[in-house]
Amino acid sequence: MCLGVPGKVIEIHGDIATVDFWGVRREVRLDIVDEPVAPGDYILNHVGFAIRRIPEADIGETLALYEQLIAEAAQDDLMASDVRDEIAGTRERADDRR
């Protein structure tokens, strides 16, 4: 429930960012993150909110953990399942909902 998941910001409208999680584009709220976020930045998403902008120098290291988790993990792996739940906490994009 507290793992969070990193994603890349594609575009921003007001308090809502479209974020790419390994090819899945979802909407994430920006009400909580305390730094300016711009397209191209990476954020850490937790239950549908960006809680931190990940400093550029640390992006590679942060993504690597998750990529390994997703690549290796069996369907019932607890960590991979928490990561999937974090992505499920984001919203489908308005475009996709129509």
Next chain:
Amino acid sequence: MTAGNAADPTRELKFRDPGRARALVQALGRITTDIGRPVSVMHVCGSHEQAIAKYGLRSTFPRTLNVIMGPGCPVCITDTPEVDEGVALARQGVHIATYGDMLRVPGTVMSLADAQTDGAKIHVIYSTDQVVHLARTLQEPLVFFATGFETTAVATAAVVLRGVPDNLSILSAHKYIPPVMEIVAEMPDTKVEGFLAAGHAATITGWGVFEAFVERHRRPVVVAGFEPLDILAGLVRLLELIRDDSPQVANTFPRCVTREGNRRAQDQLWRVFRPVGGRWRGIAHVPNGNLRLRDEWQHLDARRRFAIDLAALWDYAPSGLAQACICGDIMAGLSSPGDCQLFGKECTPEKPVGACMVSSEGTCKIWHQYGGIPDVGALP
């Protein structure tokens, strides 16, 4: 931060680098040898336990190092009477929305999943935004059974501040981690000499929140990330601080955690919630450990809006097996899942008796999935 420690191991970490992992494990061995006696440390995070168990880290620890999982599973420490409130409301016909892990957490006589089987209207959500959306869709009274630590409470606060539909109420069972560390540190039987704090909760609170604790209890706290090497590096730093009798806060997760934390998130958290004392399942009464809605939000408070009929639950007998469950001792770090006579027998992820076997962050479920009793370094 520690005198005489020129190289900060976390600064030069190359992740999934076996050489680095070996060096860190060797450092753990050297430092525990320096310490010269068995040493127990506690982490308070289900994701840390997942990584420790998944990557088999305990098999690499020195035999004299005991790494215990404390009350770090937000689902597990949600107290039975809080689950009872959710169950009672559900049985009164109110729609309940909650995070998926909460469904099978036992109440006194039944879980939300049991209530659902009996026809209660339970909705699994993954974010607070989905709760608001659900309320708008349903247009009938909906109670959000809001659980989780400060990281998740902030998400509840954010939607409250933005404004929620009239038919949505909040049953807050949110918990705040820093006060429970005080309780564990003050337990007479505790062997815990230092704490590994969870990276993402500290992203919100900042590592500065632990400074007063260290001052009071003279035990070091190290903030660590979730990568296996992050955890090893955090343990190396923690053991150095124990060896050097240098209680202080150290941050080995600087890519996510600062001293002051996320001020904007803290501001939202404390505008919506106030800390009150309350029980954590199996642990104790934790002063300031529960987050309740502030008075200005009482119009959203399910406890004020509904007459919650707990008495209706007492017609059912509690499970006899539950009496034998030792979740409380496990979450206080006094016992391991292997000490429980039910573990893996009467109590399994498919048919959990205690809360620790329910959540993906519960110690028992993690040990069950990743292999029995991996704690080869456990103390006698």
